[in-house]
Amino acid sequence: MYGFGLFNPPLASALVYEAAESNTEFTLDEAVSSISGAYFGLSSFTSSMGQSISSLIIGFILTGANAENSTIITLTISFIGVFYLISLYFLRKLKLKK
Secondary structure, three states: OOOHHHHHHHHHHHHHHHHHHOOOOOOHHHHHHHHHHHHHHHHHHHHHHHHHHHHHHHHHHOOHHHHHOHHHHHHHHHHHHHHHHHHHHHHHHOOOOO
């Protein structure tokens, strides 16, 4: 949720340029300019939806009696770290040309 900004811009740029290189109709600059809006728009949409859904889930968990329960708060923060490590694992499995 919070580490998304670390990986998104370089990965999105690499994906745009790889897709543009496979286009034979246009030059590289024309292909990049025609598809970059769609890639970055979709990336922005998915990141905002993911962050909002995760904030809602954490908000629902930490309401009521759990608002002051130190065990639940500690577990929630721990699970955020676990999901961050899982995302790093999947990012390492990505194979880009460059």
